[in-house]
Amino acid sequence: MADPPAAGLPEDEVQDRLVRLDTLLERLEQATGPVAEIAAQAVEALTEVYGTALARMTALVDGLPELASALTRDELVHHLLILHGIHPQPVEERVARVLDDARPALRTGGAVELAEITGDVARLRWSGSRGCASSAAAVERALADAVLAVAPELRRVEVTPAERAPTVIPADSLLRRPATRIPDGTA
Template identity: 50%
Template sequence: MGEPSRPADAEVEARLVRLDSLLERVEQVAGPTADAAREAVRGLTELYGEALARVRDLAGPDVTARLTGDQLLDHLLVLHGLHPEPVERRVAAAVDRIAEVLRRRGATVELVGIEGSVASVRLTTKGCGGSSSGVEEAVREAVLAAAPELSDVRPVAERTAPAFVPLESLLPAAAPAARPA
């Protein structure tokens, strides 16, 4: 017998969107039944998180690396606080990946740092200013996909290189020296 077929990432994404929609509906309902539903979801989430932790611990580093290579499992490891890579390293890797794409389009991105739940990035774009908002959104999506525990990704102002101004240009012009006759 072969392995059971797994849903494609697009199908998993559609399931996650549907689940988010259902959970939002439950959150909007008041009363003991809604409270019980929310508690049941929390309990199942905690139980599955514990099961995932045990799989990770039993599997060892090789399998853990394969788990983090799967988009859904990587996200679940983050969700449950089980990801082996710290947020800083995941964000840096995401910025490096998108930097390669942006470089080909004449833009650069650099991770400035992470403070609390906010990552700061420095973006440099060439060309029309309208394209910078698309670049910002692409960077934001890439970073939050790698680190969904972050709440925001903020661009910081570009560094400008200091202009070189010769000292002589700042001094008053000296009168030419008189030549001996």
């Protein structure tokens, strides 16, 4: 059964409005004078009121996991919740979820994991075959893009190779004598 249609503007019109809004806000930031200051204050007040309304909505759906999940799956609502700092899922959970989703696409047989989030930087560890430099760079870029899509509050994603186990037998193990068996079965 398909999800019911979302209320409001169709998605393509939402995208058009967001582009237009970005342009208008850029123009407003460059404007000077008392009218520009009043307009900026009006936008800030409106944003605070809508943020408060969203916070109240998230409080109302607390304890209703299906409804909370439906809200966070909607891309526009998801980004607004992040913008206002009220997304119900911590950034670490959102990043871990997107990495879980990305693992099957890492045809390299490797693994990717969240090493840490410090400030606005996520650090990922990636193990497995890295292939040629351009392939590795493409995978790293795709991972970073996927993380930033679910956690736009982050500024940067760093992907580093995971430490690999040595593939060479350590020399000191070659010099050790094997244990001898004693007839009663103990070494």
